[in-house]
Amino acid sequence: MSQGKMADDRRIKAAVDLISNLPDEILQHILCFIPIKVAITTSLLSRRWKHVWCEIPSLSLDATILTAASVNKTLSHYTAPKTKSFHLKTYRREYTPHINRWIKCAMSHNVENLSLDFWANSYPYKVPDFFYNSSSFRQLNIKLIFFHTIVPECTVSWKFLRKLSLSGCTLSDESLAKILTGCPILEYLTLCHCSELKVLDLRKSLRLRTLQIRRDMSVPGPTQIVAPHIHSLRLLNSQLSCTFVDVSSLTKAKLDICYVSADFLQTMLLKMLEKIQNVEKLTFGGNFIQVYN
Structure with missing residues (x-):
């Protein structure tokens, strides 16, 4: 072996040793940026790396790619006491029996930011009762296919939740x-x-400051907004009239209204403007400009 080759090998070994000597928290943070399948393979590098991935703070499981058995095995080895974020994506009907178990596992690790993406599911999914009771949730994002129903049959207790996003829900x-x-x-x-x-009706949501609504002809609601505490509103792709009953604290608004006649738009807009006189920054979407052109 040449001297140059030996020197290169020593440099590579030194670099590997330098990375391996980093604290677990830093290594786990790095592993969050690569696919979970790749992160798991780092356990083969050495004894030092064997269990590092097991406590990564953020976990993303794409069950459109991973098998149910693979997801189950991953979660069985996952030992983080607290999970910063957990993302689950699936659309396969045969995975339905597993979904609640996967969600329960995330909640058992005190997940703060939970994202459930069932947007491509063609079968109904009922959100389980245990899901509505969590003191760890800070941010929740739920995407369902049109039109899965969310009907809490129990008391909802998300007392520390600050951000909620619901998509494709009945x-x-x-x-x-x-x-x-x-x-x-x-x-x-x-x-x-x-x-x-x-x-x-958001009158009882005293801390709510930002509201975003996206709708179209096939999903017209809501048609009335009662939100006296919000400061920021984004109304996107709205094709039907929407009445602002009370948005008296509003200071920032973006209205993106499309596919309507100029006369209808003007009538609807005038009614909206009457209710948002305190707004300091008002933005209209490109569709608004196209209608008037």
Whole structure:
């Protein structure tokens, strides 16, 4: 072996040793940025690395790629006492019996930011009762396929939740009110294509400051907004009229209204402007400009 080759090998070994000598917290943070399948393979590097991945603070499981057996095995070795974020994505019908177990596992690790992406599911999924009781949730993102129903049959207790995003849900006024009652310090609420909503009443959400709503002709709701405490509003891809009953604290608004006639847009807009006179920054989407051009 040449002297140059030996020198290169020594440099590589020194670099590997330098990385391996880093604290577990730093190594685990690094592993969060690579796919979980790759992160797990680092356990083969040496005895030092065998269990490092088992306590990574963020876990993302794409069950559209991973098998159910692989997900189960991964979670059986996962030992982090506290999980910063947990993302689960699946669309396979045969995985339905496993989903609740996977969610329960995330909750057992005191997950703070939970993301459930079932957007491509073609089968109904009922959110389990145990899901509605968590003191660890800080941020929650749920994506369901049109139109899975969310109807809490138990008391909702997400007392430390600050951000909530619901997409593709069939959600009645009563169901959303029940959810919001269990979120006393909620600050951000996003509703994307949530059907059956008619009157979005946020009067009891005293901490809520930011509201984002995305809707279209197939998902018209809500048609009335009662949100006296919000400071920021984004109303996107709205094709139907929406009445601002009370948005008296609003200081920032973005209105993206599309696919309507200029006359209808002007009438609807004038009614909206009457209710947002305290707004300091008002932005109109590109669709608004196209209509008037």
